Amino acid sequence: MSATIQSTVKFPKLVTELPGPKAKEIVEKDHKFVSPSYTRAYPLVMKRGYGAMIEDVDGNVFLDFNAGVAVLATGHAHPEIVKAISDQAAEFVHIAGADYYYPQLAELAEKLQEETPGDFPKRVHFGNSGAEAVECALKVAMYATRRQKFIAFFQSFHGRTMGALSLTSSRAAQRLGFGRAALDVTHIPYANCLRCAYGKTPDSCNVECVKVIEERLFKTTCPKEEVAGIVVEAVQGEGGYVVPPAKFHKELRRVCDENGIVLIVDEVQSGIGRTGKMFAIEHFDVIPDVICSAKGIASGIPLSATVAKADLMNWHVGAHASTFGGNPVGIAASLKTLELLHNGYLKNSEEMGERMRAGLRKLQEKYPEVIADVRGLGLMIGVEFVTDRASMTPNPELRNRIEHECFLRGLILLGAGESTIRFSPPLMIDGDQVDCAVKIFDEAIAAAMNAQ
Numbered sequence: 209m210s211a212t213i214q215s216t217v218k219f220p221k222l223v224t225e226l227p228g229p230k231a232k233e234i235v236e237k238d239h240k241f242v243s244p245s246y247t248r249a250y251p252l253v254m255k256r257g258y259g260a261m262i263e264d265v266d267g268n269v270f271l272d273f274n275a276g277v278a279v280l281a282t283g284h285a286h287p288e289i290v291k292a293i294s295d296q297a298a299e300f301v302h303i304a305g306a307d308y309y310y311p312q313l314a315e316l317a318e319k320l321q322e323e324t325p326g327d328f329p330k331r332v333h334f335g336n337s338g339a340e341a342v343e344c345a346l347k348v349a350m351y352a353t354r355r356q357k358f359i360a361f362f363q364s365f366h367g368r369t370m371g372a373l374s375l376t377s378s379r380a381a382q383r384l385g386f387g388r389a390a391l392d393v394t395h396i397p398y399a400n401c402l403r404c405a406y407g408k409t410p411d412s413c414n415v416e417c418v419k420v421i422e423e424r425l426f427k428t429t430c431p432k433e434e435v436a437g438i439v440v441e442a443v444q445g446e447g448g449y450v451v452p453p454a455k456f457h458k459e460l461r462r463v464c465d466e467n468g469i470v471l472i473v474d475e476v477q478s479g480i481g482r483t484g485k486m487f488a489i490e491h492f493d494v495i496p497d498v499i500c501s502a503k504g505i506a507s508g509i510p511l512s513a514t515v516a517k518a519d520l521m522n523w524h525v526g527a528h529a530s531t532f533g534g535n536p537v538g539i540a541a542s543l544k545t546l547e548l549l550h551n552g553y554l555k556n557s558e559e560m561g562e563r564m565r566a567g568l569r570k571l572q573e574k575y576p577e578v579i580a581d582v583r584g585l586g587l588m589i590g591v592e593f594v595t596d597r598a599s600m601t602p603n604p605e606l607r608n609r610i611e612h613e614c615f616l617r618g619l620i621l622l623g624a625g626e627s628t629i630r631f632s633p634p635l636m637i638d639g640d641q642v643d644c645a646v647k648i649f650d651e652a653i654a655a656a657m658n659a660q
């Protein structure tokens with residue numbers, strides 16, 4: 209893509225077989241030298257991107273509906289983000305925010321105070337990744353309560369560092385080989401109403417998925433006096449883009465309030481406009497004690513923020529810090545990202561999300577046996593595949609084939625959960641691109657089903 213055609217290219221265009229010759233070479237080299245733990249689903253080898261488009265090393269152009277795993281809120285190479293990054297880089301790239309002052313650090317912290325729900329004083333700790341944001345939240349809760357236990361949810365993903373990994377439970381592969389968990393965490397089922405762990409329907413639901421905390425955990429393995437925090441994703445991400453009912457979050461808030469427990473809401477994937485609101489928890493009208501944010505916060509520059517009630521993040525000098533946390537280039541990208549979201553992308557996320565779900569629901573009517581669910585908020589959308597609607601057995605083989613067929617047609621998507629495809633495009637996509645993605649998805653489902 210030359211500079212002039214970049215902004216006009218809106219749809220995929222494939223010029224070689226996939227992977228192309230250059231991509232093949234790079235994949236081979238990568239497999240030789242890079243950690244084999246990386247979870248690549250297909251051989252996309254990126255050269256450059258613009259907006260929602262990616263050009264690979266062989267000149268193939270893809271439509272990106274994954275956005276680097278829900279990171280590129282403003283799309284690839286947004287000119288205003290690029291300018292903010294380069295202007296800041298020309299001033300200074302690093303000084304270490306934990307040891308020195310610079311205006312941008314306080315500016316973004318002040319902004320996040322306004323952007324996050326809760327009209328009370330807050331403090332912000334900056335890190336570099338989602339896992340770091342979660343580690344910080346865990347330490348805040350332990351320090352503030354002087355308690356050590358946590359409650360988290362099955363199928364959750366909070367990162368792979370040792371503290372966050374104690375919470376993470378979306379796949380056995382994440383734990384296999386690493387022995388016992390570093391922290392004392394009890395897992396319970398998330399509020400997945402399509403597959404209610406308590407056999408309830410929305411009509412008969414009494415929020416058993418939260419009641420279990422009081423009725424079972426507090427009376428057995430987790431004395432309430434020892435629980436520091438409940439850690440929950442506002443919308444479950446890696447676990448399959450599962451949207452819980454509002455009463456789930458409201459009940460968690462109540463349990464935390466009644467028992468002096470810190471409510472930590474992980475918005476690493478669902479935050480920064482992904483669901484059409486700045487933070488997904490706003491859809492549920494619940495105010496967390498601590499919010500973890502990363503991924504989209506700086507449009508692709510590594511940055512995370514843990515935003516806590518000021519009286520919780522009230523610890524001694526040296527209790528927690530990171531050399532790179534709050535990097536000025538990341539902060540410049542973040543301030544510009546927030547501005548762009550307010551100037552249109554938040555609204556676009558909501559509107560394009562509705563259009564996308566409407567298109568996908570038509571596909572559900574077309575393939576009623578295998579599409580069990582189309583769900584989501586804003587541009588955080590999941591489509592769940594099953595072997596058949598009667599048994600509702602998850603169908604990861606079909607899901608994986610569809611993911612691959614999309615790639616072969618120039619549409620970049622990733623799976624989530626056992627048998628769901630997630631749609632997490634940049635928040636700047638337009639209606640034509642949504643329609644194009646739905647059309648390719650349709651063709652990919654047909655091709656994958658034929659291959660069954």
Ligand SMILES: Cc1ncc(COP(=O)(O)O)c(C=O)c1O
Pocket residue numbers: 337338339340342365366367368441445446474475476477478502503
């Ligand atoms: C909800 C959630 N929390 C935490 C993380 C960890 O983020 P990172 O990979 O940046 O450490 C992720 C990553 O996917 C996530 O989805």
